[in-house]
Amino acid sequence: MAKRSKEHLARAERLQGATGALATAAMAAMDEKLPWFGKLSAQDRSWIGLVAQSGITAFVDWFRDPEEHSSMPIRMFGSAPREFTRVISLHQTVDLLRTTIEMIENTIGDLLPPEDVPVVREAMQRYAREVAFAAATVYAQAAEMRGAWDARLEALVVDSVIRGEADESVRSRASALGWTGAGTTGSAEVTVVVGRAPESEPGSANVADVVRHAAREAGADALCAMQGDRLVVVLGGTSKPVEIVQNLAQWFGPGPIVVGPVVKDLMAAVTSARAAIAGLRAAPAWPAAPRPVEADELLPERSLSGDGHARRQLASDVYGPLTIGDGVLLDTVSAYLDSGGSIEATARAMFIHANTVRYRLKRVGEITGYSPLNPRDAFTLRVALALGRLLNPEPGSSVL
Numbered sequence: 001m002a003k004r005s006k007e008h009l010a011r012a013e014r015l016q017g018a019t020g021a022l023a024t025a026a027m028a029a030m031d032e033k034l035p036w037f038g039k040l041s042a043q044d045r046s047w048i049g050l051v052a053q054s055g056i057t058a059f060v061d062w063f064r065d066p067e068e069h070s071s072m073p074i075r076m077f078g079s080a081p082r083e084f085t086r087v088i089s090l091h092q093t094v095d096l097l098r099t100t101i102e103m104i105e106n107t108i109g110d111l112l113p114p115e116d117v118p119v120v121r122e123a124m125q126r127y128a129r130e131v132a133f134a135a136a137t138v139y140a141q142a143a144e145m146r147g148a149w150d151a152r153l154e155a156l157v158v159d160s161v162i163r164g165e166a167d168e169s170v171r172s173r174a175s176a177l178g179w180t181g182a183g184t185t186g187s188a189e190v191t192v193v194v195g196r197a198p199e200s201e202p203g204s205a206n207v208a209d210v211v212r213h214a215a216r217e218a219g220a221d222a223l224c225a226m227q228g229d230r231l232v233v234v235l236g237g238t239s240k241p242v243e244i245v246q247n248l249a250q251w252f253g254p255g256p257i258v259v260g261p262v263v264k265d266l267m268a269a270v271t272s273a274r275a276a277i278a279g280l281r282a283a284p285a286w287p288a289a290p291r292p293v294e295a296d297e298l299l300p301e302r303s304l305s306g307d308g309h310a311r312r313q314l315a316s317d318v319y320g321p322l323t324i325g326d327g328v329l330l331d332t333v334s335a336y337l338d339s340g341g342s343i344e345a346t347a348r349a350m351f352i353h354a355n356t357v358r359y360r361l362k363r364v365g366e367i368t369g370y371s372p373l374n375p376r377d378a379f380t381l382r383v384a385l386a387l388g389r390l391l392n393p394e395p396g397s398s399v400l
Contacts, residue, residue: 012064015108015120018108023053027052029099052100056100062130154177157170158224158232161273162227170266171267180221188237190235190262191234192275193232193245194231194233194257194260194277194279195231196229196255197228198253218248229253234269245292255283256279256284258277259292259295260272260274260275275296276295285305296313298310299314300383314387318381322368328360329360337382343361
């Protein structure tokens with residue numbers, strides 16, 4: 001045993017003396033056999049060189065006493081900065097290991113006595129497996145850290161959008177997360193979607209990852225964040241957000257999902273966010289609302305819940321156009337609503353033909369987008385008329 005230990009230590013010393021030549025040969029082999037290696041910056045190649053030299057030195061220590069130096073495979077990556085895992089992929093790291101091992105196997109015959117070569121090669125194969133597992137561990141830890149940092153950054157970006165603080169710095173942070181805002185359509189339009197967070201999901205990061213992936217599968221960019229019991233998704237690159245959200249609905253919690261109006265870009269997304277959040281607050285007033293529902297479909301409920309933007313929108317976009325001209329459309333729809341939706345009763349009250357009532361009601365629908373003949377639209381028109389009279393008592397005057 002003692003004799004064998006002396007031989008082993010002597011072999012380890014001879015291997016120690018060859019580390020410089022092995023490290024130099026390893027760098028030359030990387031440069032020759034790996035096309036992507038030569039495209040790295042000088043600093044990046046220097047980092048990789050440090051790891052390679054550290055790995056060869058660590059192998060010698062491990063070879064001398066595997067039990068005492070069992071942590072060497074992991075420690076060898078400590079010589080590289082954290083950014084190392086961003087410079088090259090795990091697949092490229094495996095290529096580096098394979099190239100280095102092949103180089104050592106081809107070189108040690110020229111650097112060590114013949115009797116040392118089989119023993120060193122066998123030890124190298126064992127050590128290489130340990131290093132491969134260590135590399136996988138390092139990359140997994142790096143990915144976990146990046147994931148946690150990206151989740152925090154994404155939450156900050158979404159929060160800035162909701163608070164109306166989106167500027168160039170927010171756009172830059174979103175880009176760092178992979179956001180282009182164009183999806184697969186090339187459009188820069190943005191929509192904010194709000195719903196309840198899933199109740200049974202223990203990790204918000206998993207939900208955000210799934211929603212983001214599903215949105216991109218459907219052709220849109222996505223930024224996601226949990227805000228208390230609320231899940232907020234910023235969609236980019238789609239002019240038909242409801243179709244996209246239908247594919248995402250399963251990842252939201254129970255209850256309504258509100259889709260804000262489409263805006264031109266991320267900088268203007270606060271408008272969509274305000275409408276979506278106000279819609280989520282008001283949605284319980286319309287139990288039969290579709291899921292998802294557009295925020296503009298909830299204008300009457302939003303106005304009743306105190307949303308000033310919804311009130312002004314109904315007064316200006318619905319009531320306002322009806323006051324233009326002689327006001328007969330406003331008088332007709334008012335009489336129709338007051339008569340309980342009876343065309344004949346409206347005609348009698350206004351001393352006009354029923355067909356005239358039908359024509360005018362059709363014109364109301366064309367002008368406002370709400371048909372008095374539809375019960376839901378009739379409710380919206382009634383709220384709009386009440387708000388218009390409150391905010392704009394003089395027909396034809398501007399809405400406050």
